[in-house]
Amino acid sequence: MTSHAVTVRVPAKVNLQLSVGARRPDGYHDLVSVFHAVGLADDVVASPSSDGVTVTVSGEGAGSLPVDGDNLAVRAALALARHVGRPPDVALHLVKSIPVAGGMAGGSADAAGALVACDALWGSDVDRATLLRLAADLGSDVPFALVGGTAVGVGRGIDLTAALARGELHWVFAFDEGGLSTAAVYAEADRLRGGAVRPEPRVSERLMAALRSHDVPAIGAALENDLQRAALSLRPRLARVLDAGREQGALGAIVSGSGPTCAFLAQDAPHAVDLAVALSGSGLCRTVRTAVGPAPGARLVGPTRSEDSGG
Ligand code: C5P
Numbered sequence: 244m245t246s247h248a249v250t251v252r253v254p255a256k257v258n259l260q261l262s263v264g265a266r267r268p269d270g271y272h273d274l275v276s277v278f279h280a281v282g283l284a285d286d287v288v289a290s291p292s293s294d295g296v297t298v299t300v301s302g303e304g305a306g307s308l309p310v311d312g313d314n315l316a317v318r319a320a321l322a323l324a325r326h327v328g329r330p331p332d333v334a335l336h337l338v339k340s341i342p343v344a345g346g347m348a349g350g351s352a353d354a355a356g357a358l359v360a361c362d363a364l365w366g367s368d369v370d371r372a373t374l375l376r377l378a379a380d381l382g383s384d385v386p387f388a389l390v391g392g393t394a395v396g397v398g399r400g401i402d403l404t405a406a407l408a409r410g411e412l413h414w415v416f417a418f419d420e421g422g423l424s425t426a427a428v429y430a431e432a433d434r435l436r437g438g439a440v441r442p443e444p445r446v447s448e449r450l451m452a453a454l455r456s457h458d459v460p461a462i463g464a465a466l467e468n469d470l471q472r473a474a475l476s477l478r479p480r481l482a483r484v485l486d487a488g489r490e491q492g493a494l495g496a497i498v499s500g501s502g503p504t505c506a507f508l509a510q511d512a513p514h515a516v517d518l519a520v521a522l523s524g525s526g527l528c529r530t531v532r533t534a535v536g537p538a539p540g541a542r543l544v545g546p547t548r549s550e551d552s553g554g
Pocket of ligand 1: 270271272273274381382383384398399400425426427429
């Protein structure tokens with residue numbers, strides 16, 4: 244085990260496509276999700292401790308997150324410790340930039356970061372396939388936070404394949420006041436659909452072709468999210484935020500995942516800044532951030548294992 248803290252940086256995600264199929268007997272929905280990681284990231288700092296697992300939080304949403312066994316990062320540390328058969332001794336600190344319950348997989352990022360950080364701190368060297376399995380047990384978006392980039396997820400959203408995508412995309416994210424529960428948004432989507440039979444979700448060929456050729460306007464036009472209607476039903480004011488971005492020339496305007504964060508695709512970096520300034524000035528959102536994608540998955544950015552090994 245190292246005697247120094249390790250820091251892992253983990254990206255937020257936006258879904259370029261989120262197609263929701265039928266509700267399964269286990270309560271989850273069959274999905275096609277095109278995940279895209281962006282450089283809006285949380286840092287997970289893991290420090291040695293001799294007293295079990297603790298967590299502290301600073302930044303976005305600090306104070307609104309549980310700091311007990313309900314925290315996803317704590318659950319990740321406990322799951323890894325159980326798997327490798329060691330005491331879960333670690334002091335975790337989350338430096339948050341990803342909005343809490345914002346539809347950008349912030350909790351999932353923290354869980355993925357805690358897995359990688361504890362593995363490095365404890366020197367447990369768990370293989371990638373096992374980390375991905377532990378990740379999937381923690382939540383549907385956790386495996387992608389390990390992988391990053393742009394990837395297609397099917398089934399519950401956890402079976403991932405890298406997408407053929409070229410170039411960078413410039414995004415603007417509008418954070419809203421207060422989060423939305425993912426489970427509540429899925430339930431609202433089911434309610435709005437009534438008894439209608441859902442076709443099996445399919446990967447959008449239009450989106451895939453646009454990603455392959457890095458045709459940014461075509462990517463913007465191909466963005467789709469089956470949860471958007473439900474998020475707007477629960478949070479009607481988001482429609483005005485999306486309209487404001489469109490009026491400012493966003494190439495795509497979409498609710499991110501289950502919301503309430505809204506994502507806007509810009510033509511390039513200067514356009515993203517213009518869009519961010521206009522959205523900030525609109526008074527319609529709490530905070531506006533720019534970010535570039537794709538971003539890498541959870542990775543060590545702090546001191547690596549330089550001290551004694553084993554442990
Ligand atoms: O897997 P995770 O805990 O992140 O999912 C949160 C909630 O989102 C689930 O409890 C479920 O209501 C919904 N969900 C779903 N189908 C999926 C993924 C998530 O219904 N494929």
